[in-house]
Each structure stands twice: as C-alpha cells, then as structure tokens.
Amino acid sequence: MIALAAVLSVATLIGRVSEDLLAILEGGAVAGIGVLTQPAGTTVLPYLVVPMLVGATAARMPGLVRVLVAEALVAAVAWWPVNGRPTLSQTRPLLLWLGAALLVGLVVVLLQRRLESRSDTGSYRDAIALIEQLDALSGRLSGGLDPVALAEELMAEADLFVTVQQAAVFTRTPVGTVAPLRYSTFSAPQAFVGLDDFVENCWRSDRPLIRENVAGVPVRTGTRTVGVLTLDLPRPADHRSLLRLQEALGGLALQLHAALLFDSVRAHATSEERNRLAREVHDGVAQDVASLGYMVDGLSAAATTDDQREQLVALRREVTRVVAELRASVYDLRNEMRAGQGLGQGVSAFARQIGSRSDLTVHVRLDEGATRLRPHVEAELLRIAQEAMNNARKHSGGSNLWVSCTVRPPYAEIEVIDDGVGLQPGRHDSHGLRIMRERAEGIGARLEVANRTGDTSGTQLRVRLGRPAGTT
Incomplete structure (x- = not known):
C-alpha cells in the first residue's frame, strides 16, 4: 500500500498523473486491498478517506463522485470472487468508512464553495472597511493629508x-x-x-x-x-x-x-472614474446620437420639399457637431499623464489633437527640463490647459492658437492665446472658468484670463505656479 502510494505520488510530481486521477487510482487500490485481505483488511479501510479528500480538493464535486464510484466499484468486483455473497455484517465496516469518506469530501466541497463565494466580494468588503476607517480618521488628523x-x-x-x-x-x-x-x-x-x-x-x-x-x-x-x-x-x-x-x-x-x-488612492480613484465616464459616454450617449444622425439621413432622403431638405441638412450638421463634441469629451477624459510623460509632452499631445479636429493652426512652444513636478500638480495643470484649448476651439472663432509650456520645478507656466473675438459675456450655466480657477487654487497656482492688448484681438490665458529661478 505504501509502495503504491509512493509510486503514484512520484508520478504526480513529475506530471505524469493528475491529482484527480491519482485520487481515483488510490481509492480503487485501497478498496481492493481492504476487500481482498478480509477480515484483516478492515484496518486498511480508514485510508478510504484520503482519496476522497484529494479528489474533492482537486476537482470539487465531480472529483469526489469519481473517487466514490471507483472505490465502490472495485470493492464490489473484488468481493464476489473472494467472499461470495455479501452480508450486512460483513460489509458494515466497508459501508461505514465509505460513508465517512463521502462526508469528509462533502465538507471539503462546501468549504471550497463558501470560500470562493466570499473571495468575489471579500476584496470589496475589505476596501469598504478601510475606506470607512479612513473617512473616520481623516477628520481627526491634525496635520491634514496634504x-x-x-x-x-x-x-x-x-x-x-x-x-x-x-x-x-x-x-x-x-x-x-x-x-x-x-x-x-x-x-x-x-x-x-x-x-x-x-x-x-x-x-x-x-x-x-x-x-x-x-x-x-x-x-x-x-x-x-x-x-x-x-x-x-x-x-x-x-x-x-x-x-x-x-x-x-x-x-x-x-x-x-x-x-x-491618500494622494495615491485619490489619484487612482479619479483615473478609474474618468475612464468609467469615458466608457459610458462612448457606449451610451455618443452611440445614441450617432444613430439619430442615421435617422435624419433617412428623413432627408424621403423629404418632399426643398425646405424640408434644408432643415434636415442643418439638423444633420448639428448632430455631426454634437457627435464630434462627445468624441472630444471621451478623448479629454482618457487623456491623462502617463508614466514617463512630462507635463510639456501632455500639453503638446493635446494641442496636436486640437489642431487635427479643428480649423485652428496650432503653434506649440515647450521649455521643459528633466525635473518633474508632482503627479497631482501636473495633472491639474494639464486639465487647465485642456479646458483653455477647448474653449479656444469652441468659442474663439480665430485662426491661430499659440500654446507655450515652461516647466522648471518648482516653477511652471502655461499660456494659451488665440486670435479670435476675445472674451464674451459668460452664461449663467457655464462653469469652465470657475473650475479652472478652483484647480489653480488647489495647487497654489495663479490663473489670469484677459483679452489681448494692443491692436490684436483674442484671448490670453496664463496659469503660473511658483516663481522663476533667480526672482524674489
């Protein structure tokens, strides 16, 4: 028995026999030896539990059933030639140990299922507990979390x-x-x-x-x-x-x-939420509006008067514009500072994107050293620059956009200038400028927005963090 177990274990270790098959072979061997060596073989029957345990662990309920069938089948086949017609008193020990082995296997299967069901939600439960603790503690931290x-x-x-x-x-x-x-x-x-x-x-x-x-x-x-x-x-x-x-x-x-x-958790959560919103906009609203455009195309083809066609063409242009804006919003949400990418690179990439989807000619000037700002500061400055460039694309009506970015930590400055119509009265439901100011104040930067001076028209936005080296 020990030799057989050793041979099968070695075969399993070298990959020749799976654990499930090993349990079936061992179970059949134990059952056969226990029956063939009756009545002394009764002492072998407790080993029936081990193959059941291995089978349940390796293959859950199917593995347990296969080992049980193998043990019962081998015991039945080996009994008749040696002991003749079985009686209840003769088979009681075999039945008791088969029942005990089955019970142990069932317990293992149930425990595995319980652990698996808990593992799906366990990480979320742990996260909730930690966030609740952080929420409770954050208000009592005298030094703050800055x-x-x-x-x-x-x-x-x-x-x-x-x-x-x-x-x-x-x-x-x-x-x-x-x-x-x-x-x-x-x-x-x-x-x-x-x-x-x-x-x-x-x-x-x-x-x-x-x-x-x-x-x-x-x-x-x-x-x-x-x-x-x-x-x-x-x-x-x-x-x-x-x-x-x-x-x-x-x-x-x-x-x-x-x-x-805390800063790392906040940045990760912000990134995940931005990506989720981008997916929702792309797969939901953007697709619905695009489908609306196809419906307008169908109506245009069936229009009966020139006036109807003109109105439907105008409507189609507006739908196309909205779809483009939604796609731009998805790009904005997904455009984040990547590992190894500096602020200047992020600003330059977004400026190129603005140039590719508008009639503006974009001019970019970068002055960026090897030293980096903090990731949170870079992210906020990039969002301000993105909003400024988007505003120029949507509202300036100009032909040119000049973007400059200087990064010499702890100093940084971004300037966005257009040659459009200049600042217009703000709508009551417009929050872009207010959000930019909040972002700037959150990192200790200064935001300035004004019309260009002299004979030139347009808008000039500058966000400045710190002071240049050598100034007081």
Missing part, C-alpha cells in the same frame, strides 16, 4: 537643527523614481540637479549621508523610508545634528506617509 504642506513642515524642522540655505523633499513617484515633492521658498532648483544617485543612496540608507555641503536625511517611519530631506548647507554639517534631526522627523514621517498613500 503632502506638500507636510514637506514644508519637514524643511522648517530642519532649520531648528542645522543652518540651511536651501532644502527639498524627495519622494517616490508611481514609476519608482525619486522626484522633488517640494522645494523651500526662494530656492534654486538647479542646486539639486544631478543628485539623483545621492538621493537614492540616502533612500536605501537608514542614516543621514553627507556629500560636501549637501546632506540627505532619510525620512523614516520605523523601518520604512517615505522620503528624503535634502539640505544645501553653507558648510559641512555635523553628523550628530543630522541624527537628532532625523529622530525629530519621526512624527512628521508618519503624517507624510499617510498623506502620500
């Missing part, structure tokens, strides 16, 4: 331990690289150019590192690094002062970690 504000607190804390000329806080981006979260006020970002390797070494270290007049302090929550506070110092720092600073940053590190996680 990563930028917390980065400023980290830099302010550094001033209490060492003399700092400039500072920056670096964190991980979704693609795994380190990027500046915030620079100190009036800092020159050029001072931190070329420090990527140094910041990476600081991230992997659990102690502050020093390179000439630059110090890197890992911001850690116990055993996890959530950021690196990089300091530009007037002279090499005392290592003990940096250690005391790192210890003092422990509480802010926890707050920063929570804020970064």
Whole structure:
C-alpha cells in the first residue's frame, strides 16, 4: 500500500498523473486491498478517506463522485470472487468508512464553495472597511493629508537643527523614481540637479549621508523610508545634528506617509472614474446620437420639399457637431499623464489633437527640463490647459492658437492665446472658468484670463505656479 502510494505520488510530481486521477487510482487500490485481505483488511479501510479528500480538493464535486464510484466499484468486483455473497455484517465496516469518506469530501466541497463565494466580494468588503476607517480618521488628523504642506513642515524642522540655505523633499513617484515633492521658498532648483544617485543612496540608507555641503536625511517611519530631506548647507554639517534631526522627523514621517498613500488612492480613484465616464459616454450617449444622425439621413432622403431638405441638412450638421463634441469629451477624459510623460509632452499631445479636429493652426512652444513636478500638480495643470484649448476651439472663432509650456520645478507656466473675438459675456450655466480657477487654487497656482492688448484681438490665458529661478 505504501509502495503504491509512493509510486503514484512520484508520478504526480513529475506530471505524469493528475491529482484527480491519482485520487481515483488510490481509492480503487485501497478498496481492493481492504476487500481482498478480509477480515484483516478492515484496518486498511480508514485510508478510504484520503482519496476522497484529494479528489474533492482537486476537482470539487465531480472529483469526489469519481473517487466514490471507483472505490465502490472495485470493492464490489473484488468481493464476489473472494467472499461470495455479501452480508450486512460483513460489509458494515466497508459501508461505514465509505460513508465517512463521502462526508469528509462533502465538507471539503462546501468549504471550497463558501470560500470562493466570499473571495468575489471579500476584496470589496475589505476596501469598504478601510475606506470607512479612513473617512473616520481623516477628520481627526491634525496635520491634514496634504503632502506638500507636510514637506514644508519637514524643511522648517530642519532649520531648528542645522543652518540651511536651501532644502527639498524627495519622494517616490508611481514609476519608482525619486522626484522633488517640494522645494523651500526662494530656492534654486538647479542646486539639486544631478543628485539623483545621492538621493537614492540616502533612500536605501537608514542614516543621514553627507556629500560636501549637501546632506540627505532619510525620512523614516520605523523601518520604512517615505522620503528624503535634502539640505544645501553653507558648510559641512555635523553628523550628530543630522541624527537628532532625523529622530525629530519621526512624527512628521508618519503624517507624510499617510498623506502620500491618500494622494495615491485619490489619484487612482479619479483615473478609474474618468475612464468609467469615458466608457459610458462612448457606449451610451455618443452611440445614441450617432444613430439619430442615421435617422435624419433617412428623413432627408424621403423629404418632399426643398425646405424640408434644408432643415434636415442643418439638423444633420448639428448632430455631426454634437457627435464630434462627445468624441472630444471621451478623448479629454482618457487623456491623462502617463508614466514617463512630462507635463510639456501632455500639453503638446493635446494641442496636436486640437489642431487635427479643428480649423485652428496650432503653434506649440515647450521649455521643459528633466525635473518633474508632482503627479497631482501636473495633472491639474494639464486639465487647465485642456479646458483653455477647448474653449479656444469652441468659442474663439480665430485662426491661430499659440500654446507655450515652461516647466522648471518648482516653477511652471502655461499660456494659451488665440486670435479670435476675445472674451464674451459668460452664461449663467457655464462653469469652465470657475473650475479652472478652483484647480489653480488647489495647487497654489495663479490663473489670469484677459483679452489681448494692443491692436490684436483674442484671448490670453496664463496659469503660473511658483516663481522663476533667480526672482524674489
């Protein structure tokens, strides 16, 4: 029996026999041996449970049934030649152990079904529980959930331990690289150019590192690094002062970690909702309006007077315009900052799209360095630029659109200019400009919208974040 089990187990391991077939063979073997060696074979019958258990685990209810049939069939075939006509007293042990094995197999099948049904909704239940906890806690977080504000607190804390000329806080981006979260006020970002390797070494270290007049302090929550506070110092720092600073940053590190996680969840949820809306518009309203256009075409073909045809042609043009607007809205919803794509690239791609679906001649100027803004800031600036370009396409009536984008973190500026009719009185149900202002205020940027000055007509929109290097 042991030798047979060993042979079958080895066959299963090398892939020659499936677990389901193994259970059938073992079940038949146990039943045959138990019957052929009666009455001593009664001690073998408890092993009938094992094949049932394996069959139920490997193939659910069908596997359990196959093993049960194999065991019962082999036991019946082997009984007659050896023991003759069976009696109840002779077969009672066999029937009892077959029943026990069947019961164990049924329990396994039921447990598997229960676990499978729970697994479909288990992740959602866990998500609901976590979101409820976050909702309950967010109102009690004294430090808030703004990563930028917390980065400023980290830099302010550094001033209490060492003399700092400039500072920056670096964190991980979704693609795994380190990027500046915030620079100190009036800092020159050029001072931190070329420090990527140094910041990476600081991230992997659990102690502050020093390179000439630059110090890197890992911001850690116990055993996890959530950021690196990089300091530009007037002279090499005392290592003990940096250690005391790192210890003092422990509480802010926890707050920063929570804020970064919340920011990531919010960004993911926003992206998922935008994609869902894009699908709904494309598969629902856009298709319905397109179908309406085909109906108008049919009516035009059946029109009996020139006046009817003219009205239906005008209606068809309007339906085509609405379909184009809906498709543009789908594109806007799906057009997001992709991994490895900077703000300038995103603005340029959208400007090309505007040029391809309108009569505007689009002129684009980019000035973008290797250093990136925070993903949330880039996304908000891109949405403002998209809305400005869409407004020019829909309402300006102009021939040209000039788009410029300058990104020199922490400074960024986007300008959208057209040569159309200029600003018109706003409708009471128009929210575009208000939403752009809200987006700008949310990231600390300034939005300016005005008519072009001088002899030129048109509208000029500028959104500016921070100050250019070298200005005060």
